Amino acid sequence: MKIGKQTIKLESKPCIYSTSSIVGPKEMQGPLAQYFELHIKDVFFEEKSFEKAESKMLETCINNLLVKTGVSQSDVDVIFSGDLLNQCISSGFAMRNFDIPFLGLYGACSTFCEGLLLSSILIESNAAKQVVASASSHFCSAERQFRMPLEHGNQKSPLAQSTVTGCGSALVTNRAVADNGIHITHVTPGKIIDLGVTDMSNMGAAMAPSVYSTISNHLTDTGRTIDYYDCIFTGDLGVHGSDMLHELFKREGIDISKNHKDCGVLIYDEQNQDVNSGGSGCGCIASVFSSYIFNELKAKNLKKILLIATGALMSPTSSNQGESIPGIAHAIAIENEV
């Protein structure tokens, strides 16, 4: 049911029953290493190209989710998945080996929450009982699509972010089918916000206003305050983008720095891993939610969270044409109600 301006309240409270994550070697050197379920030792993952490697990661991740939950392919009604590559090839090719209806998504780095949002609405409407939401990214395939060849000797801006090699999948279920107490209670699809940032190496600042907009509309629509949530997790604002988000709230007299964390900041050791402003990419929030955050929810260390995936919807073409970077952010309210 729609409440307020842009929030949907889910009466049936669909359940996030299980998750699965896989990451690359660099992520395994980061502070969240112990939480990731699977990892690859080499960025090629025994494939001939980075694109094939990314696709194989996604396939492995979804497979792992189905195996460990014991859900057969015929019982999954739909898979939502997306990635950063042109025509979403990582997802499309990964799905070749599944006998499951597939809906491809492009929301840049906001894809994972877009998938969760659509999954929960399908279940709320009784159109599906079990849905998988996935997203992937790969540092090397993203670099070659958006930036310079890997071996080119360029220097990165301190504001630039490093694409996460990783993938996360979540199984969303109707509570009558499977329930573990972790429920999606509200979803707030975001609006495109563009404050004219054109710097391709400053995505964090380009996306922060859309996060601000989504959070504040979500709170108004639900009548909640920031303190209602144990933590607000954003996708990939990075150090600088998080700073910008805090500043935007500070202008309204609200301090969110205490219960806000950013997956792009959490996933790497910013001081020692040469990642500049932090991690980014569809796989960033997908892998961090599917490992660390979901673990914390299961352990009840976190009970109420707002998960916000953030996307920068530009391309090298639009950027070369001098366009600014449209930002988007989708919010999912998740509560452990057992």
Added chain:
Amino acid sequence: MDILLNYGTVFLTGGIICSIGQILVDKTKLSPARILTLFVTLGVIFTFLGIYEPIVEFGKCGATVPISGFGYSLFKGTVKAINERGFIGIFTGGITATAGGVAAAIVFGFLASLFAKPTIK
């Protein structure tokens, strides 16, 4: 002492040219590809204006090794060919003078790609 002085001017000139590039990268939003294009174009123009030749005399490889020196070679080759062959030299001179470097880069690039793989460190 002579040797030190000799290499000193090379080091100084090369260092200054690279530093100008670095300042442009950090202070403006010019990407490295734009800097290289700017430098090679300026190399041609400064050679035409007679400004680059004295820099080369002073800094030798410090002025010819940076990409602006590529512009210098292009225009110097053009002038030489015009003086030797007339009008057609306008078109043949530049590439003739720089052919060695360009062909080397192409062939080495091709050979490198046969055995090298991109990776992240």
Added chain:
Amino acid sequence: MNTNLNISNSEYDDLISQKAQKSPILRNVIAAFIVGGLICVLGQFINNKMLNLGIDKETASTITSISLIFLAALLTSLNLFSRIGRFAGTGATVPITGFSNSIVAPAIEYKSEGYILGLGANMFKVAGPVLVYGISTSVILGFVYYLLNYVF
């Protein structure tokens, strides 16, 4: 648009420049100066050796260029040039070594799309503009030189 955001684009831009971490420009310039200078010194060293062997000036400078281009191509294919570039910035990319790297790096990278449309078509993805503008400028100014010296 932007209904609940009461900040203008220019205000936001100011806020970004206020908060953004600046590039460590002094450190970068010193690194670029030293590495760039050293590469030129290496070039001079090769050049002097060639001249000592009695090779003429023009050939010596071509050999110098080719040697540096080879060295950079080798370092690029050993996955080392990108590290030097990250440390030295334009100190590595402005010398002819950077020109070499900008041709070799895409060649290695795009081989996965095949030898013709991948490697062949993308080799000049980064270095192409250098040739386009360098050669065009030299032809145009060559024409001017021709007019000034042989026509008028």
